[in-house]
Amino acid sequence: MASWLPETLFEIVGQGPAPSKDYYQLLVTRSQVIFRWWKVSLRSEYRSAKPGEAKDTHEEFLENSHLQGKFDFLERLSDNLLLSIISYLDLEDIARLSQTSRRFAKLCMSDELWEKIVHSCCDTITPDMRALAKDMGWRQMFFTNKLQLQRQIRKRKQKQGSHRTSHL
Missing domain, CATH: 2.20.220 (Glycosyl hydrolase fold)
Structure with missing residues (x-):
């Protein structure tokens, strides 16, 4: 690595x-x-x-x-750099890090971090997956199993289809 x-x-x-x-x-x-x-x-x-x-x-x-x-050099790092570093950690380490300070709790729960993690785990992110992540959040999407995700994407498409036909 x-x-x-x-x-x-x-x-x-x-x-x-x-x-x-x-x-x-x-x-x-x-x-x-x-x-x-x-x-x-x-x-x-x-x-x-x-x-x-x-x-x-x-x-x-x-x-x-x-x-x-007497400097805390971690505190001086930008959020973007910290998010990049955190994205390489194991899930258990991310959970522990989130408990160390308000700043790390916010970073460890951020959509930006979980989007990076999802991208590193998935070969492709479809537009439907991206839209679902916008609705439910990247962290929730990461922890949702594939069958549930497929079901939610299907429901979302059906809802959009019925929403379009009701406006016609």
């Missing part, structure tokens, strides 16, 4: 809080977490400061409280 992932998984660059003008970069690759900093100062004691870099494996980073600081 790691081969499907791009080499750079996450990158954020920013400037330190005022009055600092220092720049920072956090780069997460498939194998490393890299933290870089550039000191920008008019003060004479910092003029000769060279840029710095700290590289660790993912495991070393998790154990290195100095590198992690």
Whole structure:
């Protein structure tokens, strides 16, 4: 599965809080977490400061409280990136993750996530299936067995047919 992932998984660059003008970069690759900093100062004691870099494996980073600081880097990730990551988890892990915070509960229940999961499990998504998912939600559709889905698609088509004839 790691081969499907791009080499750079996450990158954020920013400037330190005022009055600092220092720049920072956090780069997460498939194998490393890299933290870089550039000191920008008019003060004479910092003029000769060279840029710095700290590289660790993912495991070393998790154990290195100095590198992690007081930031929750997961909180800084966009919803789209988190949804992409969550879509690779097992169903049990998604259920556990949904219990960790309001944000993860919302993401784990979102239609966007379950649409990704349904697409990864199904070879084709027909227009009828897409319309049914719009009505019932992608999560509900995922947990509904095939026979029930076929029955609901048939009912939906019949309802649309009778709806059309009643308007004629």
